[in-house]
Amino acid sequence: MTARTQTGSKVRKGVGESVPRPDGIPKVTGHFAYASDLYAQDMLWGAARRAPVAHAGVTHLDVAPALAMAGVHAVLTYDDLPAKRFQGQIITDQPVLADGTIRYWGEVVAIVAADDPTTAAEAAQAIEVAYEPLDPLTDVDEALARDEVLRKAVSYRGDREVHGEVVVEATYETATQDQAPLGNEAGIAVPDGAGGVDVYGPTQWTHVDHEQLVDCLGLRPEEVRVHPTGLGGAFGAREDLSLQTHLCLLALRTGRPVRMVFGREESFAAHVKRHAARMYYRHEADRAGNLIRVDAKLLLDGGAYSMTSPAVVANAVGFAVGPYRCPNVFVDGYALRTNNPPSGAMRGFGAVQTGFAVESQMDRVAAELGMDPLEFRLKNAIGPGDVLATTGQLITEPLPTREVIESVRAMPLPDDETSTDARELPGGTGLTTPRSAVVRGVGYAVGFKNLAFSEGFDDYAEARITLTPVGLDIHTAAIEVGQGMVTVLEQIARSVTGIEDVRVIFDDTSQIGSAGSTSASRQTQMSGGAVLKAAEKLRDELFEYFGADALSSEGMWRGSQLVASLPEACLDRDFSAHVRHRHQGSEEPDENGQGNLHVDFAVSAHRAVVDVDPVLGLVRVVKIDTAQDVGFALNPMSVIGQIEGGTMQGIGLAVMEELIVDHGIVRNPNFTDYLLPTFLDAPPIEAVLIEQPSSWGPFGAKGFAELPTISSTPAVVAAIRNATGKALTRVPVRPEDIAL
Amino acid sequence: MNVRLIVNGEVLNAEVTTPISLLKVLRDELHLLGTKDACEQGECGSCSVLLDGDLVCSCLVMAADAHDLPVTTVEGIASDGELHPLQQALIDHGGVQCGFCTPGFVVAGADLLERNPSPTSGEIREALSGNLCRCTGYGGIERAIQSLIEVEER
Ligand code: FES
Ligand code: FES
Numbered sequence: 002m003t004a005r006t007q008t009g010s011k012v013r014k015g016v017g018e019s020v021p022r023p024d025g026i027p028k029v030t031g032h033f034a035y036a037s038d039l040y041a042q043d044m045l046w047g048a049a050r051r052a053p054v055a056h057a058g059v060t061h062l063d064v065a066p067a068l069a070m071a072g073v074h075a076v077l078t079y080d081d082l083p084a085k086r087f088q089g090q091i092i093t094d095q096p097v098l099a100d101g102t103i104r105y106w107g108e109v110v111a112i113v114a115a116d117d118p119t120t121a122a123e124a125a126q127a128i129e130v131a132y133e134p135l136d137p138l139t140d141v142d143e144a145l146a147r148d149e150v151l152r153k154a155v156s157y158r159g160d161r162e163v164h165g166e167v168v169v170e171a172t173y174e175t176a177t178q179d180q181a182p183l184g185n186e187a188g189i190a191v192p193d194g195a196g197g198v199d200v201y202g203p204t205q206w207t208h209v210d211h212e213q214l215v216d217c218l219g220l221r222p223e224e225v226r227v228h229p230t231g232l233g234g235a236f237g238a239r240e241d242l243s244l245q246t247h248l249c250l251l252a253l254r255t256g257r258p259v260r261m262v263f264g265r266e267e268s269f270a271a272h273v274k275r276h277a278a279r280m281y282y283r284h285e286a287d288r289a290g291n292l293i294r295v296d297a298k299l300l301l302d303g304g305a306y307s308m309t310s311p312a313v314v315a316n317a318v319g320f321a322v323g324p325y326r327c328p329n330v331f332v333d334g335y336a337l338r339t340n341n342p343p344s345g346a347m348r349g350f351g352a353v354q355t356g357f358a359v360e361s362q363m364d365r366v367a368a369e370l371g372m373d374p375l376e377f378r379l380k381n382a383i384g385p386g387d388v389l390a391t392t393g394q395l396i397t398e399p400l401p402t403r404e405v406i407e408s409v410r411a412m413p414l415p416d417d418e419t420s421t422d423a424r425e426l427p428g429g430t431g432l433t434t435p436r437s438a439v440v441r442g443v444g445y446a447v448g449f450k451n452l453a454f455s456e457g458f459d460d461y462a463e464a465r466i467t468l469t470p471v472g473l474d475i476h477t478a479a480i481e482v483g484q485g486m487v488t489v490l491e492q493i494a495r496s497v498t499g500i501e502d503v504r505v506i507f508d509d510t511s512q513i514g515s516a517g518s519t520s521a522s523r524q525t526q527m528s529g530g531a532v533l534k535a536a537e538k539l540r541d542e543l544f545e546y547f548g549a550d551a552l553s554s555e556g557m558w559r560g561s562q563l564v565a566s567l568p569e570a571c572l573d574r575d576f577s578a579h580v581r582h583r584h585q586g587s588e589e590p591d592e593n594g595q596g597n598l599h600v601d602f603a604v605s606a607h608r609a610v611v612d613v614d615p616v617l618g619l620v621r622v623v624k625i626d627t628a629q630d631v632g633f634a635l636n637p638m639s640v641i642g643q644i645e646g647g648t649m650q651g652i653g654l655a656v657m658e659e660l661i662v663d664h665g666i667v668r669n670p671n672f673t674d675y676l677l678p679t680f681l682d683a684p685p686i687e688a689v690l691i692e693q694p695s696s697w698g699p700f701g702a703k704g705f706a707e708l709p710t711i712s713s714t715p716a717v718v719a720a721i722r723n724a725t726g727k728a729l730t731r732v733p734v735r736p737e738d739i740a741l
Numbered sequence: 742m743n744v745r746l747i748v749n750g751e752v753l754n755a756e757v758t759t760p761i762s763l764l765k766v767l768r769d770e771l772h773l774l775g776t777k778d779a780c781e782q783g784e785c786g787s788c789s790v791l792l793d794g795d796l797v798c799s800c801l802v803m804a805a806d807a808h809d810l811p812v813t814t815v816e817g818i819a820s821d822g823e824l825h826p827l828q829q830a831l832i833d834h835g836g837v838q839c840g841f842c843t844p845g846f847v848v849a850g851a852d853l854l855e856r857n858p859s860p861t862s863g864e865i866r867e868a869l870s871g872n873l874c875r876c877t878g879y880g881g882i883e884r885a886i887q888s889l890i891e892v893e894e895r
């Protein structure tokens with residue numbers, strides 16, 4: 002493979018440098034356009050009528066009062082849907098508008114387009130709806146008993162008769178976490194006057210949205226164009242359609258552009274969540290500290306519709322044992338259908354839930370053995386040449402499990418805190434915990450996850466690079482959600498060609514083929530890989546055409562002679578290179594969940610230091626250190642940013658973030674009651690980057706941005722256990738879990 | 742009623758019929774879209790502006806209460822095409838990812854540095870604890886501000 006090419010003299014702002022983002026200036030000046038900033042001439046405003054119940058039959062639905070209002074242009078319900086009435090990126094089971102039964106809180110019953118936002122909201126409320134309440138199914142064990150299974154995924158490997166002498170059994174739970182990207186859902190659909198439509202909205206993968214929209218609108222593929230737009234974060238929340246179908250339906254019905262902008266409460270209702278999970282675990286080891294057997298039953302709450310649950314549960318199973326050797330593994334994973342809000346993708350995608358459970362188990366088994374928890378992990382750690390315990394596949398790429406553990410162990414611990422500044426005490430200002438009541442704890446955890454798509458999915462990304470008189474244009478459908486892919490794509494093209502002036506053009510679905518999703522930590526390797534190949538192809542073509550042997554921002558060189566400047570080359574003809582880049586592929590699981598299911602993996606480790614007030618049950622994360630397996634840091638500043646941001650989301654799940662869903666009703670859909678970590682909750686984070694180059698990532702880079710979220714949660718909980726001696730089998734850890 | 746605002750030095754008028762927040766007037770009536778709306782509850786700071794010199798969440802201020810007062814939004818922080826040092830520092834130190842929180846941090850951070858050119862780490866964290874960022878974990882934002890603090894004070 003040509004993973005490490007570099008041409009000519011070193012270009013400025015190439016790979017390996019901390020290059021600032023190209024969209025930094027519009028973002029700091031307030032001029033960057035987000036989905037909620039889009040306007041169109043002659044536009045109408047859309048609004049949705051959402052069900053306030055979790056499970057009910059719709060006994061009466063009358064849109065006449067809304068339609069009679071001045072300024073209302075359209076009101077649509079299930080009966081108005083023009084083509085396929087169900088959407089979903091894996092299983093199409095979500096009615097585009099409620100089909101007579103309400104299956105979750107916030108399900109959309111009807112949509113409205115009106116002259117202004119106030120009229121649209123009032124019209125939505127004027128629709129008459131009556132419900133006959135039904136019992137909501139909200140518990141995963143009950144859902145399993147009733148066989149409400151969206152997908153069962155398994156891993157069966159080894160001998161069921163084999164047992165270890167040391168047995169540790171426990172049940173773990175993770176609560177529902179919301180991605181809470183700061184940008185709420187918003188978008189606009191613009192009819193093209195010829196029966197087609199252009200839509201701009203929150204997305205992580207325009208082409209998968211496009212497929213579903215074409216089916217649900219009853220249009221030909223070329224009649225629907227899905228455009229990327231500025232997004233205020235994603236973290237999985239934009240992986241499934243939220244408002245795009247509704248916008249298009251209203252725009253096509255009225256013949257006018259339609260805009261929708263959600264507030265925070267509606268945003269909580271409109272996007273998928275991280276699956277709440279209940280996980281039954283049994284670990285067995287021999288007295289020498291070898292893991293002998295793991296049995297687990299994983300129940301993931303998929304909510305009302307399937308969304309990406311089938312893939313999430315497969316991942317939960319795949320990483321249920323962690324990066325550890327274990328010859329006998331029996332894991333049953335279920336994604337279950339309930340009347341809770343639909344779950345889907347969130348950073349870590351199933352590996353967060355099992356990561357919390359398995360790392361907690363590793364600590365318990367070590368304690369039972371009387372071993373140091375890190376020594377126990379090191380003794381069982383896998384690397385290249387070992388097999389993955391769940392699938393039996395051979396690890397062929399770098400996997401520095403031992404290195405991340407040893408690096409984080411070697412980092413200095415913070416000094417004992419003596420400060421009595423309330424900001425540096427658990428609970429912060431306003432609480433009166435004396436320093437003498439505070440107990441310190443230290444905990445470690447390891448994170449483990451696949452990179453890119455697994456299970457035989459045809460995973461590819463396209464990119465096209467064209468030569469311009471000033472430099473290069475990279476065309477891609479890959480979505481920049483804020484993570485910094487835009488910078489990295491430019492750096493790769495620069496380093497391959499030696500041309501400094503590079504920009505990324507984010508194409509709509511009609512202009513280029515799919516880049517796959519901005520998820521699964523895959524774009525650096527997939528779209529980055531496509532850009533690498535396209536840049537090489539373009540460079541080689543220029544070399545051949547001009548008989549050149551070097552490229553730079555000035556143009557094409559033969560030895561020390563400039564044979565053509567960039568503007569001269571562009572006058573000659575168009576130069577452009579288009580690539581569809583695939584990774585080496587993966588296999589579908591056999592009936593035991595065995596096979597080469599995954600393409601590649603990454604590991605991470607965290608050490609958390611916490612101060613706990615055991616009386617009030619309050620926790621302050623004092624410091625968190627991490628070692629991360631990144632292959633090669635294409636942009637170190639951006640890598641650190643992903644590590645810090647991902648770590649904070651993991652700390653959030655550990656101690657504060659929980660969407661409270663009571664009988665299917667979300668009780669805290671706002672930032673007053675759904676607590677996100679603030680500046681004061683953010684501990685200093687030190688990161689060590691382990692750079693063992695990947696054979697297939699551009700310049701050896703690996704995806705990694707989900708990993709920090711996976712290992713930070715169990716590390717923080719381990720530290721709280723260390724301080725309190727409590728079992729703490731559920732996250733987030735609440736004050737009552739510590740104090741009572 | 743007519744609301745007259747002096748936004749970034751320019752007198753602007755908006756006709757409002759219902760009780761409406763300063764944030765809504767800025768965004769929906771005056772099309773100053775840099776000020777962001779992420780919660781409308783005073784929890785996230787994305788809508789931070791200076792009202793008569795005071796840092797406020799514009800979602801919590803009624804437009805009528807801002808009548809005749811000077812308002813500085815993120816669009817007014819750069820002057821004469823020159824970025825404010827904090828804006829440049831946020832770019833250079835990785836304080837910007839998705840950028841949705843950034844206008845709020847620019848306004849609140851510039852206000853902090855104006856009032857206290859050499860804040861301690863604790864003062865930075867406390868002053869900006871009303872601004873949520875979901876992407877950066879705050880590290881890049883803190884390093885951006887630290888980079889502007891006079892060396893002798895460190
Ligand atoms: S929008 Fe005003 S504080 Fe969040
Ligand atoms: S950069 Fe995305 S919320 Fe701060």
